[in-house]
Amino acid sequence: MFSSNNCATKWTAQIVPVCLCLCSITVHPNLLSWKKFNGKKKDHKKRHASAFRVVWFFFIMAEHLSRSELDYPFKLLEYFNGFRVSKVIFSACEQGVFDLLLQSQKSLSAAEVAQELGTSVDGMERLLDVLVGVEVLEVELTDGTAYYNNTDVANLYLAKNSPKSLYNMIIYQSQTIYPLWNNLGDAVREGRNQNEKTFGLSSEDIFSAIYRSEDEMLKFMGLMNSSWVIDGPDIATAFDLSRFKSIVDVGGCSGALAREMAKVYPASTLTVLDLLKVTQMAQKHFCQSDDTIRFQAGDFFNEDLPTADLYILARIIHDWKEENSLMLLKKIHTACNSGGGVLVVEAMLFENHRGPIMAQLFSLNMLVQTEGKEHPPSHYTHMLTTAGFTNVQERRRLLLCAVKLVW
Numbered sequence: 001m002f003s004s005n006n007c008a009t010k011w012t013a014q015i016v017p018v019c020l021c022l023c024s025i026t027v028h029p030n031l032l033s034w035k036k037f038n039g040k041k042k043d044h045k046k047r048h049a050s051a052f053r054v055v056w057f058f059f060i061m062a063e064h065l066s067r068s069e070l071d072y073p074f075k076l077l078e079y080f081n082g083f084r085v086s087k088v089i090f091s092a093c094e095q096g097v098f099d100l101l102l103q104s105q106k107s108l109s110a111a112e113v114a115q116e117l118g119t120s121v122d123g124m125e126r127l128l129d130v131l132v133g134v135e136v137l138e139v140e141l142t143d144g145t146a147y148y149n150n151t152d153v154a155n156l157y158l159a160k161n162s163p164k165s166l167y168n169m170i171i172y173q174s175q176t177i178y179p180l181w182n183n184l185g186d187a188v189r190e191g192r193n194q195n196e197k198t199f200g201l202s203s204e205d206i207f208s209a210i211y212r213s214e215d216e217m218l219k220f221m222g223l224m225n226s227s228w229v230i231d232g233p234d235i236a237t238a239f240d241l242s243r244f245k246s247i248v249d250v251g252g253c254s255g256a257l258a259r260e261m262a263k264v265y266p267a268s269t270l271t272v273l274d275l276l277k278v279t280q281m282a283q284k285h286f287c288q289s290d291d292t293i294r295f296q297a298g299d300f301f302n303e304d305l306p307t308a309d310l311y312i313l314a315r316i317i318h319d320w321k322e323e324n325s326l327m328l329l330k331k332i333h334t335a336c337n338s339g340g341g342v343l344v345v346e347a348m349l350f351e352n353h354r355g356p357i358m359a360q361l362f363s364l365n366m367l368v369q370t371e372g373k374e375h376p377p378s379h380y381t382h383m384l385t386t387a388g389f390t391n392v393q394e395r396r397r398l399l400l401c402a403v404k405l406v407w
């Protein structure tokens with residue numbers, strides 16, 4: 001939804017001139033044979049008439065698409081429909097469309113997909129067509145029947161068992177985040193999370209709400225795990241961390257980021273510290289046969305932290321009120337070996353309030369679900385120096401940002 005920046009400008013500046021150029025080539029008989037362009041030979045008169053229709057069409061398009069957002073609100077309309085696109089992808093994932101198309105090894109018609117997944121043919125055809133429209137599926141027409149196939153992107157990121165699958169992220173967005181965001185208006189009005197209104201749970205203890213059942217805990221851990229599959233390598237290499245021989249990932253959840261770190265820094269020991277029930281779940285569902293990371297149960301607010309050279313705080317500070325985050329940073333400063341540091345990984349806001357849009361959306365998400373928020377780098381620097389750290393360095397990596405402090 002957010003990639004097609006200023007569609008009108010793009011069309012006028014780049015695509016329209018190319019189209020007009022192509023049209024003038026087709027009008028000029030010596031430059032391109034009509035047969036090549038149209039598939040069958042036509043006489044000169046018809047050929048020029050058709051060419052003029054093409055030119056006329058592109059003039060209309062150019063006129064239409066070059067209007068500014070004030071004349072026609074392309075972007076706004078796209079945004080209004082954003083939730084529909086999300087829902088289409090959520091629904092297709094939940095119904096197993098991408099898995100079926102991956103497994104079938106051939107294109108399938110809407111009727112075949114509907115039959116396999118137990119849906120209506122009409123409903124499935126419309127769903128599949130939108131997925132073609134948003135370019136996650138491909139379609140071919142054979143004898144009037146549409147046959148659908150996954151794009152490479154769908155195979156890689158949307159099918160459940162792909163090594164880079166974002167399936168768990170989608171399920172969590174669909175089943176937990178989406179209902180919470182139904183109460184966004186109340187969250188903004190009240191300035192607090194909506195766990196109580198959405199799920200009937202106390203809004204005070206955020207992780208009791210997030211881990212309200214084993215199933216929910218598994219879904220949340222799946223979500224956390226998914227993001228490191230795509231962002232982990234970038235974060236692990238944002239700084240050269242090789243001099244830190246003992247690393248503790250504080251609130252490390254499924255261990256996905258620690259695993260990425262262990263690949264880049266095989267000479268360092270990687271420990272994932274998290275609540276007992278989380279470490280148990282991680283070992284049961286997320287451990288890999290070649291794991292070199294270890295898990296340690298502990299409560300980072302109420303128990304001592306293990307000593308280490310480097311502590312990772314990935315998506316932790318954004319969960320909590322400022323005083324809690326500061327308490328945790330001070331504890332880390334006390335437990336840290338001499339010369340050690342902390343790596344803070346968060347979706348950093350720009351200082352000027354102008355983005356990035358995903359970090360701004362995450363910050364609203366923190367409002368509806370937690371007691372924290374996203375911050376710009378200066379705020380993290382302030383917190384870290386208040387906790388006693390010096391020598392703050394910052395690297396921006398995609399959406400997530402790493403700030404390293406050496407003590």
Ligand SMILES: C[S@@+](CC[C@H](N)C(=O)[O-])C[C@H]1O[C@@H](n2cnc3c(N)ncnc32)[C@H](O)[C@@H]1O
Nearest residue numbers: 224251252253274275278298299300301314315
């Ligand atoms: C938003 S998640 C981030 C997980 C992980 N760092 C990541 O980026 O994928 C917050 C993590 O903090 C853990 N956590 C929350 N409260 C905790 C506590 N008091 N002690 C230890 N871990 C805690 C949660 O279980 C969860 O794994």
